[in-house]
Amino acid sequence: MRNFTILYIVFLVCSFIENGNAQIVIGKPNLGFSQACASPSFNTYNITFTFSPEAAISSTNQFKIELSDATGNFSNATTIYTSGVGTISASPATLSFPVPITISGEAYKLRVKSTAPVATSANSNAFAAYYKIQDTPFSINNLISTGVYCSGGSYLLTIDNPGNESNDSPLQYPALTYNWFKETSPTTSDFIALGETLSVSEPGTYFVETNYGTCTSNSFSNRVTVSESTSGGSSSINSSKGNPFCSSKGPTTLSAINGMSYQWFKDGIEISGATDQMYNTDISGAYSVNIDLGSCTTSAMINLESTGFTSSIDVEAINTIEENETLVATVTTSANNPEYIWYFNDTLIPDAISNRYVISQTGNYKAVIRQTTGCMVSREFVFEVRTPFPDVANIPNVISPNGDGINDTWIIPQDYVNGTNAEIMVLNSKGDVVFQTIDYQNNWPENQIAFAAINPVYYYIITTVNGNVKKGSITVVK
Known part of the structure; x- marks a missing residue:
């Protein structure tokens, strides 16, 4: 029994020594990518590595992926992935991981480490890695395409901040850096400087890009053409x-x-x-x-311009129709999905919903065009339809504004009424001007003239556009 105990103890010691000295070799990680150009919408990358012997891996082992700094140095390595305990026991193995959102450089490296037994792989090949936290176009110079500086001076180009609906400003992310360029042709440019701003003292076209190194990026600004004021430079709004x-x-x-x-x-x-x-x-x-x-x-x-579309109507501001005659008004517009609304004497015409309306009544009309897709704006046209002025032969010298509908206003020949631009002037007996227009509507007197026994007398002066003058008197009777 004593010999059996001794043999059992020896076996345990040998097993402990064998396991304690177990070792594995981890091969150099093989990158499943050439660059890590990560963004909020994509941040998953793979590496594959081998290890040997498989039997030496403990059931408590974990594999870890360590990331160097931007120069490939592992002095302050960052662990970016740790496998579950005992989950990887077969070689080769592939691991998926995200890169840190602070990553930015051209020469990062990875390595794989195990915990039981402890081992470290060789370093991977160097690769560029950037997290593109902002990857949309942005504006500089208030989105103004020009800039001007005085002779001997300079013009400061700045990235717009804060952003708005048309400018996802990268300045919202303080860790980002920027490269400024000057165009040398429509397709080429030279790097000028780093920084959030650029002081320009030479004419040219400038723009800036977020510094994502060799990663393709959509984080770039509008172009700004800067000129010197003395050379006729101007700016825009x-x-x-x-x-x-x-x-x-x-x-x-x-x-x-x-x-x-x-x-x-x-x-x-x-x-x-x-x-x-x-x-x-x-x-x-x-x-x-x-x-x-x-x-x-x-x-x-x-x-x-604020309308967003154009419109026109094919009738005049003032139109005439004879009794039993009609007038067709038609609207033409470039509005998107237009809606048409017609009014007669400020009252909605319920069934008038097309761009065309047939008019048979005299009065005041309004056509409204509404754009119902995109910019919700409207335009309107106001016009009048009336019967033609009576074509009297002579200028009358008597009126009777008593409200009976007969001779209530001073009706004059069509040669002097609306549309002829003849100037109509009416004076009282003291020589004061009581009425004056170049658009006479056969509507004087506009208000009732009160008088007692003596019929008031007014005087008129009609001057045509070619300088002909007509003068006379108007007696007001009851």
């Missing part, structure tokens, strides 16, 4: 909602280039208090801005 813009969605922001001070104008008239780099408006028009650059000035202009 950007509308944040485009041009034409959709006024129904609120005002657009007009932006000018960087300068010392500003003064905005609309249709050539100075806008009081509009002295900032940006100006908000929901009204179309010709906008301009004078910009003080310090030692010189420049200006910019934009013809801002």
Whole structure:
């Protein structure tokens, strides 16, 4: 019994020594990729490695993937993957892992380590790795395509921040860096500098890209052409909602280039208090801005449109129809999926829903066109339909405005009424002008003339466009 005990103890000691000295060799990791260009929508990469002998792997073993720094140094290695306990026992093995969102460089390496027994593979080949946390186009210079600097000066190009609906600004991510370029041809460019801004003192076209190294990226800016003021350089104005813009969605922001001070104008008239780099408006028009650059000035202009579509109508502002005659009004428009609405004397015409309406009554009409797809805007046309003016032969010198419908207003020949641009002037007995127009509607007196026993007398002067003058008197009777 004593000999058996001794043999059992010897067996345990030998087994402990054998297991304690167990070793494996882990082969160099084989990368399943050439570059790790990760993003929020994709961040899964594979490596494959071998190890031998398989029998030496303990049931408690875990494999780990370590990542070097951007130069391939493992002094401060980062563990980016750890397998489950005892889950990998057969060689070769393939592991999938994500890269850290802070990764950015051209010479990272990986290695594989085991825990039981402890072993470390050789380093993998070097590879570029970037996490593209922002990978969409962004704007610089307020999306203005031009910039101007004074002779001997410079112009500062900056990345716009914060972002908006048309600018996913990369400045939202402080860890990112940027490369600025100057175009040398439509398809080539030279690297200029690193940084969030670029001071430009030479004419040219410039842009900036987020620094994602050799990884293909969509994180780049618009182009800006910078010129010197003394060489006739000018700038432009950007509308944040485009041009034409959709006024129904609120005002657009007009932006000018960087300068010392500003003064905005609309249709050539100075806008009081509009002295900032940006100006908000929901009204179309010709906008301009004078910009003080310090030692010189420049200006910019934009013809801002807000309708988003064009429309026309084929009737005049004032139209005439004879009794039992009709007038057809037709609207033409470029609106998307247009809706047509017609009014007669400010009352909706329920069944009038096409671009064409047949008119048989005199009165005031309005046609409204609404764009129902995209920008929800509308346009309207207002016009009048009336019967023709009576074609009297002579200018009357008596009227009786008593409301009986006969001779209530001063009806004159058609040679002098609406559409002829003849000037009609009526004076009282004191010589005061009581009525004057170049668009006479046979409507004087517009208000009732009160008088007692004596019939008032007025005087008229009619001047035609070719200078002919007619004069006379008008006696008002009951």
